[in-house]
Amino acid sequence: MLFNIFLLLAGLLFLVWSADKFIYGSSALARNLGLPPLLIGLTIVAMGSSAPEMFVAATASLSGHPDTAIGNVLGSNVANISLILGITALFGAIRVSSQTLFREIPLMLVATLVAGYCLHDQQFNRAEAIGLLVLFIGFMGYLIGHAIANRSKDRLADETEHDIPHDVATWQALFWIIVGITLLPLSANWMVAGAVGIAQYFGLSDLVIGLTIIAVGTSLPELAACIMGILRREDDLAIGNIVGSNLFNILAVLAIPGLIAPGAVDAAAASRDFYMVLATSTALAVLVLLSGRKHKSLKRWHGVALLLAFICYQVSLFEPQL
Numbered sequence: 001m002l003f004n005i006f007l008l009l010a011g012l013l014f015l016v017w018s019a020d021k022f023i024y025g026s027s028a029l030a031r032n033l034g035l036p037p038l039l040i041g042l043t044i045v046a047m048g049s050s051a052p053e054m055f056v057a058a059t060a061s062l063s064g065h066p067d068t069a070i071g072n073v074l075g076s077n078v079a080n081i082s083l084i085l086g087i088t089a090l091f092g093a094i095r096v097s098s099q100t101l102f103r104e105i106p107l108m109l110v111a112t113l114v115a116g117y118c119l120h121d122q123q124f125n126r127a128e129a130i131g132l133l134v135l136f137i138g139f140m141g142y143l144i145g146h147a148i149a150n151r152s153k154d155r156l157a158d159e160t161e162h163d164i165p166h167d168v169a170t171w172q173a174l175f176w177i178i179v180g181i182t183l184l185p186l187s188a189n190w191m192v193a194g195a196v197g198i199a200q201y202f203g204l205s206d207l208v209i210g211l212t213i214i215a216v217g218t219s220l221p222e223l224a225a226c227i228m229g230i231l232r233r234e235d236d237l238a239i240g241n242i243v244g245s246n247l248f249n250i251l252a253v254l255a256i257p258g259l260i261a262p263g264a265v266d267a268a269a270a271s272r273d274f275y276m277v278l279a280t281s282t283a284l285a286v287l288v289l290l291s292g293r294k295h296k297s298l299k300r301w302h303g304v305a306l307l308l309a310f311i312c313y314q315v316s317l318f319e320p321q322l
Contacts, residue, residue: 016220
């Protein structure tokens with residue numbers, strides 16, 4: 001038991017650290033190659049922040065625990081909005097003014113509904129997984145094209161510019177990319193092995209361990225990014241990290257268990273947990289889209305409400321297991 005806890009914590013520590021170094025190196029290399037900052041933010045940074053979920057999903061699926069992979073995706077999306085944004089909002093009210101985000105949030109909702117359709121029959125096959133990937137490529141192509149065409153008018157472009165590493169030598173960027181890509185699968189394997197061992201010891205299901213311990217752990221990069229964004233008054237970047245990560249999770253990362261280990265899906269994931277993802281995503285969309293660009297989208301009391309929702313959800317997951 002103690003060894004499993006050590007594996008989980010060591011895997012989590014190295015997973016978060018290696019993801020951060022991978023994003024750092026990739027962003028610096030992209031800047032050196034002359035890519036626009038907003039393009040880097042929408043692709044490398046957004047996908048890199050979901051690297052922990054991606055490698056955990058692949059590792060869990062390959063080791064015969066696809067429900068852990070699916071639970072990690074659903075749980076991470078819930079945690080990103082209810083836990084991460086809830087904590088972030090406590091640091092101060094958040095205003096969203098980016099045109100890119102006002103387009104990205106509805107796409108996140110559409111992606112969530114499509115994912116729910118794929119899971120609703122409690123079966124997830126390769127054709128559905130490929131469909132999610134195709135939708136992801138289409139959405140990203142639309143967002144990137146629009147962002148590049150309007151980057152001079154979008155506040156998110158300015159905030160992303162400040163967040164990308166400056167004056168990093170290409171050899172240093174490549175070094176950190178290699179370090180990150182080497183440690184990510186190794187640390188993901190440790191984390192999954194430790195989590196599965198703990199789950200078996202306490203009699204928890206694969207789904208619950210993915211929805212709770214693993215989901216919160218793999219969401220830590222978003223927490224750090226959001227808090228730093230708010231402290232720097234880069235509100236659009238903070239929200240953008242969450243929305244981009246959730247969009248990547250629900251389309252690209254969720255496709256991984258469907259490609260590697262297609263088959264039956266835990267009934268709770270297709271109902272209770274999907275509805276929680278949909279509810280939190282809808283809440284974020286309502287708060288941001290209805291507030292407009294001139295008003296605060298998330299206030300401190302919104303943060304408190306989101307945190308309470310997260311706590312109640314976590315209690316509901318563990319209660320039947322005890």
